[in-house]
Amino acid sequence: MPAQAVQTPNDAEGCVWLDLLDPTPQEQALAEQLCGQPLPTLADLNAIESSSRISVRKGAAFLSSPLLKKTGTEFQTMPVGFILTEDRLFTIRFQSYQAFEAVTQLVAEQAPAMPAMPATGAAAGSVIAPPHGVVFHASEILVTLIETIVDRLADILESVGDLLDTLSHDIFRQRPQTRVKRNIASWQRDLLQRVGSSGSLCSRMRDTLLGLERIALFLSESRKAAAAAPAPGSAMPVLSVGTRRITPATPGEEEIGPAAYTLPGALRARIATVSRDLSSLDAYLSQAQDKVEFLLDATLGFINIEQNGVMKVLTVVSFIGVAPTLVAGIYGMNFRNIPELNWAFGYWYALGLMGATTVLPLLWFWKKGWLGGIS
Structure with a gap:
């Protein structure tokens, strides 16, 4: 069966993957009914604690992660x-x-091959059945999703490398000496913005x-974790009192055998x-x-060089005005x-004395190279 909208519990019969895209409260409630337990909200998914991003409750694994996207x-x-259960995968x-x-x-x-049904709702379910009668398991869909996401992240990282190479070329290239100061300031501001981005x-x-x-790491060690699950009646009672919406297993819900x-x-x-x-x-x-x-240090270094110039x-201009002012003040x-x-x-x-005290410092500064190369 191709992807289709799921609006009632009967529509999800046999579905392996239920995908919720910006679900409404009604769709969230329907998905919770199909899952048999509460699903995390946006606030739950935004939690940064490791125990909030990876947890197990009633045999289902609740996993979450921030995901990068280019817009x-x-x-x-x-x-x-x-949310990976025994027979279904829920994605939010x-x-x-x-x-x-x-x-x-x-x-x-x-x-x-069969007639496609348009997916009109935010919650869409898929029965994934290849022509040879082998039905994909929910865990296989999850692994395929993670593999595809990693491939996309690798493509983004490759573009980041090209971006940094271009930025490095723009920072260290030779600039024309005819560029006016306001254009240099705009260019420096643009470089800082690109480095910050x-x-x-x-x-x-x-x-x-x-x-x-x-x-x-959690999925690769899931068999080890399941093998270490306590036998019935051998574990200490687990309290379900807490402030989190997704809580650990309550007494009597300990994992038995492979998860x-x-x-x-x-x-x-x-x-x-x-x-x-x-x-x-x-x-x-x-x-x-x-x-x-x-690149940030290099950009700031070039800005400091421009400011020093x-x-x-300003130092030269202020100094050449001191001696003539002194002569005028004396006389x-x-x-x-x-x-x-x-x-x-x-x-x-x-x-003549005021003119000499103006020209001589200028000649001395020029000989020292303090006035050369300043545009």
Whole structure:
């Protein structure tokens, strides 16, 4: 069966994957009825504690992670929730992601040919049945989703590398000397904004990779966790008193035998490969963050050089005005016994002295190279 809208419990009969895209309260309630327990809300998915992002209740695994998405030229993150039960996968998201659409298209291509039903609701269910009669398990859909998301994140990281290379070229390239000061200031402001955007993108990417790494680690060790589950009656009572909406298991609900979210061997191998891919992406991201810090220091260094050049000019201008002012102040004093007072060339002598005290410092500054290269 292809993807279709789920508006009643009967519509979800046999569905393996139930996807909630920005669900309404009615759709959230219907999904909770199908799941048999409360589903996390947007506030629950935004929680940053590890115990809130990965928890188990009544045999179902509640997983969540922030997910990075590119919208135009901007990047933003929104939380995505995965609830894996014994026979169904519930996904909760609040914006569209290309990875989800790609997986939906992938399973639709492998589904038997039959009339497509348009999905008109925010909660859509899919019965994933290939032509050969092998029905995909919910855990396989989850692993496929995570693999596709990691592939998309790798593409974004590749674009980040190209972005940083372009930014590095723009920072260190030779600028034309004819550029006016206001254009230089605008150029520097644009560089700082681009460096800041790159740093924000790397930070959002790290949050996404960290969340996915936790999910991959949990799924890869699910068999070990299930094997360590206590036998009936051997565990201490578990209190369900708490302030969180998603609470631990209540007494009598301890896991017995393999958990429903335990992955088979082939899927554990795939999720282990995903973990290695995430580790390599994390290493690449660390290198990108180091480069962002380097480019930020370089940009600030060039700005300081420009400011030092401006201050140098101001210092020279202020200094060459000190000596002429001193000469004018001396000969402007109203004393009777000034030697040059009655001298016929005293006025021209004073003007020449002021001119010399202006030109000589300029020549000295020019010889030192303090005036060269200042545009």
